[in-house]
Amino acid sequence: MVAVPPLPKRSSPSPGPDDPPEPNAAVTDSAVEAEMPLPSDPQTFFLGGLFVLSGLAAIYVASTIILPVVLAFVFNLLMQPAVRLLEGLRLPRAVGALVAILLIIGALVGLVVALSGPAATWAKRLPEGIPRLEAHLVVLKGPIQALQGVIQQAEQAADDPVQKGSSISVHRDLGLTGALFAGTRAILDGLFTTVLVLYFLLVSGDTFLRRIVEILPKFSDKRQAVDISQQIQQDVSAYLVTITAMNAAVGIATAAAMYLCGLGDPLLWGATAFLLNYIPILGPLFGTFIFLLAGMLSFDSLWFALLPAVLYFGIHLVEGETLTPMLLARRFTLNPVLVILSLLFWFWMWGVPGAVLAVPMLAILKIISDRIRSLKALGHFLEGD
Template structure:
């Protein structure tokens, strides 16, 4: 594996990486929808090709595929809005039950609060005047309006870019092949493109299928536990499982809270998160690694760092896109001689 021997290569590469990351952060409102559209294009491109083999025009096939995705999202939101609103209404009624379950934690929490207050009093300098700051607050309505508008803008950009990517097909690959100077360069470009499409499509399809199985198992388990609204909890498990490690941990916290709000007995309240954790362990430690081991062997430490970093950069969507982007980087590095050392560094056991 060739390693750069010139120190200037490291410095210039580091400066380029920092500049690229700064641009990704500053222009996230534009770049994030484009990256999401590129990943969805890898997932949906096989469906468009299948429709093309059935003599459906590419533009019509892309439009049907996009409408199918939008319809599925709209149906999911419509189906989950009612049970989510019901749980929001039940939240004030369940607070006394939650306080009763947390009574055992009252003593340590009070002790921690007293320690924090003593530390704050010790750090306050005597005679220091208080500083009064005036901050203009737009209120909850303004914050929700701004967040909704930003989300709708990003969704519209993603759908628009995704449609034209599906219609374009392999046009960018053909243009790259036409301008490359040698036959070996052309073959390498085609090889990288095909490998990225095959591996990422297989990864996304496998993960989506396994997450759907986790959602179905969670919905059935919550129904048998008497928690109610199994569709809501199945959809929650399905969506959270797209974020490796961190998503299931957050899901355990959600089911702990929901169990405490729903059941009087503490042991019965801990049953839903225990079942959800067991389902995730079976899926995450046995089934999914067995299906993806031949295609993806990424370093788990780098996966965690990638999740944390892209969540800080782009939020929840960044955490969802972290592993596909890391896998694409490894595939490209493995097939470019100057970057093979980096590809080897990204590889797991």
């Protein structure tokens, strides 16, 4: 509301009984405050900030268990319609949930098996392409050599059991094999937890929603809980389905473009573009770097080396700036600055899975805030243009 400076007082006739009432600024302000109330007590902001910080700290510390649970909830929103469809075909819900999960796992395993061959081929070609890469990056040859010298000095320092002038021993870690083993074990544990929680969420269906409705005392609260649950499921499911379809289109277009420009292994590059497109903004930027590196390793001419990255960036530009915003504009109008901050924050918290979950979690927060009176101001702040 724009503040208007006070006008000088002047005598005016008293309003008659037939004159229209003058607008009351206090009434307007109270209406706005009733629509989007803001807490006026400083203790509310202080306690709310402490609660948010403590919650984020707990999420960070317990990420090994919280991240699989959040992934399971998001996959549950995506797979519930398929389970209902199988249930409509007179298939028991427990069997339908198991079939849906097995189909997803089978598709992922098939994709990994199909991509393992081209990935191994590129791993073998990498040593042969390094001279070609150095020829393209001749300008950076000096800094690269200096960096290699620093790395060699660091490795030599790590090899010495005791530093000169110090009695502190340098302990070596488990090495590359130990790190890979630990990382693989953590991934497998997370996948098992996600699949286990996802199965029981799919089997339970609307059990949690029914229990919440039974607990709430007022009918308006019951209706609000059902409305929030349905809106979250509809919007997030529509977002995930639309993004998956558009990512598949990007993958197919990228595979065709890489085949036509002579890069080879179109299935590998199409799958790479498909997976990276799940991470808004950061994924395509990393993909552009990957295709630039692949082009420099494959082609002698600098112009041909730049062609795969240019084609991939052009495909993403068409998809990310025209098609996907046009399809999602009605459901998702999020502030782009907050989307970027959410991506960076959740990538720092949970890595790549956090970046994938950043936009759905932000959308869920906006849906809840828009339907709870005390949080409407937050929902308005999250809204885009």
